[in-house]
Amino acid sequence: MLYPCHPVVERIRGMIRASGPPLSPQCCIYKVPTKMFCRNVAAYEPQVVSIGPFHHAKSNLKAMEKHKLRYLESFLGRQRLNLEDLVNAIGEWEKETRACYAEDIELCSNDFVQMILVDGVFIIELFLRSHFGDLLEDSDRILIFNPGFLNAINHDLILLENQLPFFVLERIFHFAFRGLHLENLPTMLDLTFRFFSYHNSQNLTPSFEVKHLLDLLRTFHLPPNPRMKPNIDAEFEFLPSATELHEAGVKFKVTSSTCLLDIHFKNNILEIPCLKLYDKTESYFRNLMVFEQCHYPYDSRILDYVFFMDYLINTREDVDLLVQSGVIVNWLGDTAAVATLFNNLCTDCTIVGSNFYFAHLCEDLNAYCRVPWHHWKAIFKRDYFSTPWSTAATIAATMLLLLTFIQTVCSIISLRK
Structure with a gap:
């Protein structure tokens, strides 16, 4: 038995019927390549809750299955849904849903549809309770009694291997509320934006399609009007470190922009948005980077950003310089840990130099550093006018x-x- 004995589970069994032909969706949920996975297993594995087939029924995650079923029972009762109709509807999407995963899913049809139902309703109910406070129950152990547990769930929901296709969530949501004309009823995308509002630093509006939750978080960091990625014929030359740029006269300044990619260099000032580093930052970036390498290999802007920062940061002196300028807010404690973080993030990752998002910016910085006068002026100011x-x-x-x-x-x- 994949789920604990529960009346709802018993009702689900035997309801699955054969599904129709697939609609040929694009694969968008991947397993982390073994080499990257071994670099930091904890960065890719869920801590408390499994979503989707890759980590389904793992022994260390079984405790959450009872919470999932409790949410499912509340959802069905409140919406007065016919369980058999909902199970049959999900069964019709089975092939379409399976095709979204890069690996063959060995679960039988019954277990697969049951997993999609339980996991999908869990996410929807979690988002609903987070948005509508009056839906919270006294026995709700996730949102009331254990905020740290909720933070762990937030972390698990954005892992690459722990995803459901977003169209599944939208269809279940639509199935549950079809025919109801409720005032101020948000869409599934509205609820998702609200739940992950902390990551939506640019205050984007829910006006675009997403493939899954991690894809949404990636979109939060993209510029609203992105510049075209360059196509550079010449061999690409990467950056000196932050201290080397500083010695050449480059000044670092934190910009008011909330888009990570909004980095500019003008009049010897390199403006970079503020980056706050905390204990989950490595996992956050690693999952985004692997997703881009698998799904957006020629549009890997988050990966390009991390590479840009990696070239700026080689030592703790580079970190100190960026912290002093406000570019980095270090909640990791040790500045050496920040240098280690960026130096390790790009291991086993590759970028195409001719398609690097910050290629022209790096060219401008390198050209500035090659002018001897800029070095002499910087040395003169440092030695004679620094204090x-x-x-x-x-x-x-x-x-x-x-x-x-x-x-x-x-x-x-x-x-x-």
């Missing part, structure tokens, strides 16, 4: 030298007379 005391000392020394020169000239003139 008020050194500035005052430099001015005083210059005035003393000037007065000495004037006195010498006057002495020479008087001797000639």
Whole structure:
């Protein structure tokens, strides 16, 4: 038995019927390549809840199945749904749903449809309870009694291997509310935006399609009006580190933009949006990067961003420089941990230099660094005008030298007379 004994489960069994022909959706849910997976297993595996087939029925995640079934029972009772009709509807999408996974799913039809029903309704009910406070129950152990547990669920819902196709959530939601004309009823996408509002730093509106929850989070970071990725014929030259750029006269400044990709260089100032680093940042970026490598290999903008930051950050001195300028907010504690984080993130990942999103920006920075005058000017400012005391000392020394020169000239003139 894949689920604990429960009346709803017993009613589901035997309801599955053969599904119709697939609608040929695009595969969008992948297994993490073994080499990347082994780099940091914890970054890709769910902690408390399995969603979809890849981690289904794992022993360490079984405790959540009771919560899922409790949510399913509440959802069915509140909406007064006919369970058999809902099971049959999901059965009709079975082949279409299976085709969204890059790996063959060995679950039989009955178990697969049951999993989709239980997991899909769990996500919908979780989002509904998060949005409508009056739906919360006194026995709700997820949203009321254990906020840390909810944070762990949030983390699990955005893992690449822990996804359901978003069209499944939308269809179940539509099935549940079909024929009802309720005021202020959000769409499934509205609920998802609300649940993940913390990641929606650009305040995007739900006006686009998404493949699954991780795909939505990726979209949150893309610029509303993205520039075209360059096609560079010449061999691409990557960046010096942050300290090397600083020594060449480049100044770092945090920009007011909330889009991670909105990085600009003008008048020796490199403007970069603020990046807050916390304990789940590595897992967050790793899943986005693997998803892009699998699904958006020629439009891997998050991966390009991480590579850009990786070239800026080699040592803790680079981190200190970016922290002092406000570009990085370090909640990891140790600055060396930040350097290690970025140095490890790009291991086993590849980018196409001719298609690198920040290629022109890197060209401008490298061109700036190749001008000797910029280095000399930076050295002069650092050695003689870096602090008020050194500035005052430099001015005083210059005035003393000037007065000495004037006195010498006057002495020479008087001797000639």
